[in-house]
Amino acid sequence: MFDNSHSFEKFSLEYPNKVPEDYNISKMQFTFDFIYRVLKLDESIDDAVKIVSDDYGLSEEYLMDYMLEERYILNKMNKNEFSNQIKRYNTKSLKKILKKHGLKTSGKREKIEKRIIDNKLIGNSYYLSSKSKIFYKNKKRRIKIFNKYLSSYYYFREFNEFYMDNYRKKEANIPIEFINLHINKAVEEKSHRRYIYNNHFMTEHFYKKGNYRKMLEYALKNYCMNINPIWKIDKLNEHFGLSRETYDHLTFLEEQISRNSIINMYYWIWDSFDFDKIIVSKYDGYRYLKDILNLKEYSKIIHDLNNRFYSNEELKIKKITQKTLFDY
Structure with missing residues (x-):
């Protein structure tokens, strides 16, 4: 349903900037x-x-x-190893191999196998x-989890270390906890870009699982940080506002979850940030969220956010750090 045709960079806990080529x-x-x-x-x-x-x-x-x-x-003929390999074939298949090479196909299974082995007819010298x-x-379980949920966005070496400490946990919880590690790291480093991308991955994860309430939680975290980019306060002119992915996520969820539930969770998510810097107030955030749920055109929302907040020279000079009346 969502456009993921653009490629995301992979994220590393160990290397926040330049990752070694062979990593x-x-x-x-x-x-x-x-x-x-x-x-x-x-x-x-x-x-x-x-x-x-x-x-x-x-x-x-x-x-x-x-x-x-x-x-x-x-690459050496080992009777026991070859015996295990030959068991993969039923008798009818072995007879076909013998017939193909112009050899007798009569006799019991043991004689047929001996004829195959003596003439080295299965496979090549390597097995x-x-x-x-x-x-x-x-290794099947850890590789399966990584390939299914994480391989597009993260590095296996770090996941493997995480897995060794968490392999006793339920399979469904392992990728979630691993992505949350990256989200927590982004908060620690105050990296807007890494926070948004990793929350996006989590949103997509719960979309694929059909868990729309959890999907909403992470979509709203991105929404709050998109409209109130507290870690980019000195670079507001570089901020484009609400991401298209978050807009699409929220319009999709409006069809799955009641509007009141979305708005109530929005207030809960906003308060969980405990913002000490405000660019767009909680009340304004609520108004823009209603615009999204009412399917107001994406470009118009972006244009309005940009004009009112991110291109506002007076706002950039003030660098708002006080909570507004609407936030209490």
Whole structure:
């Protein structure tokens, strides 16, 4: 429903400014992706190497060497490992392989398997080791959570550390708490941009979950900070006001939740900020919120905010720090 075609930067707790170039490349991630492709998608090892190395910007030679060195794949015929591999095929499939190579298809399963093994007809000289399957099973949950909820906006290395401290928690709570870490960090650093973006991600998270009351909570946090950008008071001329995403979120929620509930939550959210600086008052915020819920044109709201507040030279000189009468 919402336009997320524009790309957001990824956010790091450890590196607030310049993130190292290779910080987004996790050995755990590309190892998991490689094993998943071979184990679950039934791709050949060669094909999996090509796809994963391309996805992560690695050379095929590096990825192959790493998998061999860490013994995720083996290149020697091991009877036990090969026996596990051959069990993936039913007898009918094994007979088809033998027939394709002009070999006998008669006999019991044991003889058919021996014929396959003796002629090295399955796969190539490389195959997944037992270590790969154990790795896949142990890492599946954390990779699934990261890929499903967080991979577009955050770095796996930081999530992995967070996961190790929080893996006992319910799966649904893990991404929420991780994003809230970033929101709290933005508040600590008084970073308007990071606060808005991370609240946007949380809003989208609850939209996908169909939890519209929680979605409203984070949409209104962004709304309050959009119209009253207290951390940008010296750069109001750079502030464009209400974001289009927040406008879209609120107009959508007006169809899902009663208008009174939205307005009541707005007052609760505003008071939770405990603003010590006011640019747009709580009352004015209420008036603009009503305009949004009445579907007033987005561009007109922005124009009005800009003229009344963000381009007001007198306001910028005063740098309002007192709560107004309407805020009590």
